[in-house]
Amino acid sequence: MKTIYFDNNATTRVADEVFEVMQPYFCELYGNPSSMHTFGGQVGVRVREAREQVAALLGCHPGEVIFTSCGTEADSTAILGALAAVPHRRKVITTRVEHPAVLTVCRDLENRGYHVIELGVDKQGRLDLDELESLLDDDTAIVTIMAANNETGTIFPLEKIAEMVTERGITFHTDAVQIVGKIPLNLSESPIHLLSLSGHKLHAPKGVGVLYVRKGTRIAPFLLGGHQEGGRRAGTENVPGIVGLGKACELAARYMDDENTRVKALRDKLESAILAGCPDSRINGDPENRLPNTTNISFEYIEGEAILLMLDRFGICASSGSACTSGSLEPSHVLRAMGVPFTAAHGSIRYSLSRYNTEDEVDFTIEKMPQIIERLRELSPFVGQVHV
């Protein structure tokens, strides 16, 4: 059975070109970039080239790129590192819809005496910028707001937020894991201080990420040890991963247009056909300002995990914000923050596409979805009894 992978916001396949450039760095060019000998030195050169490739995608200087082990590490480094640089400030502002890599750090800070404010969102997942502005003060150490939401695809007005925050002299960090490679960035023209990205979300391998640190941003290192990454992140470099990420960034720039035209058209086709073919379904998120690859749809009266298992039987991979999927007892914190009724949140399915998806895959899914929804609704006691 063919796998149809519509779960690219969770992870992506490694691009063939990426895998190819990584291979020599396992068994042939395995030197340590910090070594004094030529064997290691040549690897160091390759790491530098990868740094340049990442910087080219981000529109920044290579010296502003710190390689990390993942997006989560980049987030922790950004938040904790920025706080350490301004110990007298005790206020942290974030949103209720952040990824756990940010939200959990912030909630832990609250336990450690910081004043943490989680901004709410409206029904479409949008922030109230006036509220944000009213909260900024001299005690605010950092504002950390994601660039785009991983569950709904809703894109936040990043530049506007960054400007508002930074002109008050406050450090601004964004978890841009979902946006890098999908939406063009030019950080040299942006006031953003800190930005996190993750390799495995843009067809690089798992185990490599980046923290962008704008020149002049005060940040204490999170991992202490050796002198790697200019003393800003200790630990021997994951050379194959870094080389792969460099290549993935180069490819992302090349495919950016495809992402925003062909992939977006596939997403739109999938979304509109599902909405038309499945009654009592609705989109979660901002229909306008949304990642081109993502759609999050709720199906009333039925539960997301059951839908996923039915899809899985056809080789279709997606994800759900239902409680049953996660092992928790409550549905996605993102959907709840948006005020999506429990009935819809439990039946939410996220499809996230990539450049590897085809029209045939979309057509096949469009054909199967109504059958799946209908079958599960036959089992549901609420169909025809509850009106939402």
Add this chain to the structure above:
Amino acid sequence: MWEYTDKVREHFFNPRNVGEIENADGVGEVGSLACGDALKLTFKLDKDGRIADAKFKTFGCASAIATSSVLTELIKGKTLDEAMNVTNRDIADYLGGLPEQKMHCSVMGREALEAAVANYRGGDVKKHELEGHVVCTCFGVTDVEIERVVRENDLTTVEQVTNYCKAGGGCGGCHGEIEKIIERIQGEKVGMHTPPVPRKGKKLTNIQKMQLIQQTINEQIRPALRAHGGNIELIDIEGDTVTVAFRGMCAQCHLAEFTMKDVVETKLREFVSEDIVVEEDKDSVEEGHVHKG
């Protein structure tokens, strides 16, 4: 992805007895859209008072659908008294087990059955009614329900209680009260059981040995650990090697190694066999949540 048995998958993809019986003798409803799972059970009796037909409609995950399907299969042909003896454990066992976090689905099946039988016997009410006082306000679970799942399934931690009936799965404000219920029930059990008889040099069968180890942990070791905010879980038994994992405060205690030898191993040697060697499973951690990417 949950690890479901083939039987769970079979009953999910091909559920038996889907639907609603018109003019049913008994109707039972439990759960809600807001909770994320709900079950409506209907049954019809034959002239001898046996369940001639049972049908279900379920909103929920694969476990909820599979347990509902099995419930209808298990109760067909039984008298109401016989059907009322079906426990959530029977439902889960029939399916070859459920993931721990999904055990509440089997409990939901049993509650729907109780509601349907009560509806037949008592008339108007179809909804599963709460008995006792509400302990978990997030999920509306009472002390009576918690006591029952603890007693019937030999639960020893708040997390297990959450897995079985959802209590404690929201704000966490009721964890203290759930702890007290667990302590009380487990304490009663210690009083009810005859304490394990120390070994008399007689060779135990493997089954006897496993039962005696479990009994000794439940009655001689766990209460002492719980008194200090800790707990213990039996992970594996291989020959005379018993692998356990510490939970709660014991998991972080710097005296864990001392406890392992001086308490756990000593007690097991006293009551089971002098050859017992206890090892700690340090890799065993309680499962976290699935990452949504």
